[in-house]
Amino acid sequence: MTREQRAKQFQPFDAMKGLQEALRDREERHARVERTEISEEKTDANSAVLARVEKGMKIQLLCYHAFHDIKLEGRVNQIDIVYKFLVVDGTKVFFDDIYDIRICDYR
Numbered sequence: 001m002t003r004e005q006r007a008k009q010f011q012p013f014d015a016m017k018g019l020q021e022a023l024r025d026r027e028e029r030h031a032r033v034e035r036t037e038i039s040e041e042k043t044d045a046n047s048a049v050l051a052r053v054e055k056g057m058k059i060q061l062l063c064y065h066a067f068h069d070i071k072l073e074g075r076v077n078q079i080d081i082v083y084k085f086l087v088v089d090g091t092k093v094f095f096d097d098i099y100d101i102r103i104c105d106y107r
Contacts, residue, residue: 032067038099049101053086055079062100063093073104 038046053059053076061072074089084095 033069035064035097036069036099038096042099046095046098046101049103050086050095050098052103053079053101058104059088060102060104061088061093061098064097064099065091065093069099 055076055078057076058074059076063070063072065072072088072091072093074091076086076088077090078087080086085092086095087093
């Protein structure tokens, strides 16, 4: 038996294929949070800021996305008034999921 063949015997072995992925998936599902309700006053304040947002502006968001509360900062790639969403650096966020929004610069 060559040295390389002997070394293969001691390589890491995953006896339960997929266990690590299943554990990570379960951990992620356990960390999910429910969407927080937003007051009408805060919704109106967010609407006023959203009315001033334009494509290319740098903004800061606190929002609900993919079952988690996240903080996003980046440039606006797209705004869709009809379907009520905006895209910030590739992340699509619906207007109703925005807890707080701030404009960082005006291009």
